[in-house]
Amino acid sequence: MLALVDLNGWKLDQLKAVGPQLRIVLRSRIIRNDLRPMSRLSEPELAKEYGVSRQPVREAFITLVNEGLLEVRPQRGTFVRRIDFEAVLNARFVREAVEADIVRKLAATGNSDLISDLRAQIKLQKSVPEGSPERFIELDERFHITLARAAGFAKAWDYLEVIKSQMDRVRFITFEEFQISKLIDQHEKIVDFIEQKTVLRAEEAMRSHLREILNSLPRVQDLYPDYFENSRDISGEI
Amino acid sequence: MLALVDLNGWKLDQLKAVGPQLRIVLRSRIIRNDLRPMSRLSEPELAKEYGVSRQPVREAFITLVNEGLLEVRPQRGTFVRRIDFEAVLNARFVREAVEADIVRKLAATGNSDLISDLRAQIKLQKSVPEGSPERFIELDERFHITLARAAGFAKAWDYLEVIKSQMDRVRFITFEEFQISKLIDQHEKIVDFIEQKTVLRAEEAMRSHLREILNSLPRVQDLYPDYFENSRDISGEI
């Protein structure tokens, strides 16, 4: 018997519980804008698509609703939520606050192993060809996780992950918008200041790094107004 | 027909969707230590208790697992998770970071309406009799929400709420441990510094206020070692 069902490039392991797997798959598809805002996701349709029953699909929906990625309107349908401008701003704020404190702590204590690890990661980041931002996003993720772990707050990053999805959706839409090299420079500065143990500078470097999305956000919203929930136009009212 | 089913003091509105209601009820019961750590929650049992089928119960379970309050071991049972010491520390860290930034922003801008609102709330807090900490926790919650809202980050508080449940469980266990008057004094200082627009002092006041739980945590863990996941004993290994 085949343990793996491959559909749309996403595989499902039929031996483990299906619900949680679907949650991850759908979550990823939404964040990566494979499932577009406003598009409809019907339970029976997805169930058929993945070769399972409606119940696990439904359970995946529930968690995605809690993460603000789906909206289920009873007896009407389930839809991919448009990006909530407010949610993005709030998520960014939370993330800045937390990561600023993480960097603070790191710069105060200092750790040479950490520094060399980070430097190696930055070298990797520089090796990413300009044309493949997906790879960079992956490395960027790893960079920030490393900081959180080193500060002794790995779980705090887990909390952030849920929040961060709101920001990531924007990143995956804009993609070519952000200049990788600029972000890498900022990473470098953060590491520099941590190494020098200049707490305030390190903190400020992280803060401005995480404020970067604020620059692209208005442009993105202009380019893809339909993807956003709180656009100026109110045409989308029911 | 009766729209309300009252069981164990928790009411269920049969007209709205049952799943989300159960989520709230069970969440509350866990945080308030009505459902104790390690205790077993079987789906059919709760279903019967609330007069619904297993499915909504199950859906409530899923979100509570995501919040780290339940643990479901397939084919074995569903259990109230013990309090994860690490999770508490991480949650506290995140909360301090976020609320520090909130206070920072408030102290920088200033708002007289906010100040008088907060002062009124503090007056209310003072009127709480020493013997009823539940009421104080409620007011404390409101105090912090007010700050978040005023800073324009209401949604950030929603995120915190999920995280905060880990801390709240500790609070509801220790209960008489913390001295209300001390906390109120800290509230007062926070408001004072916001009013005076002394940003650093306000921030520091909030930080030390939120560090308060660190004082009681070791004592609580000593008093109720069975309630914690990362106690020194490793007997609970599977």
Place this chain on the structure above:
DNA sequence: ACTTGCATACTTCCATACAAGTCAACACTT
């Protein structure tokens, strides 16, 4: 032409049945 009413085909939500794993008690063998 335009509105109104209804039939139909959807949707989610809940209830129920079945499948598969786990655990404990008990009978049986050694």
Place this chain on the structure above:
DNA sequence: AAGTGTTGACTTGTATGGAAGTATGCAAGT
């Protein structure tokens, strides 16, 4: 008496059927 195998009553995971609400297209009336 100690160990082993089996049975049966549990658990959660999945599948499926029905209930209630919603949108849509069409026919009939104004």
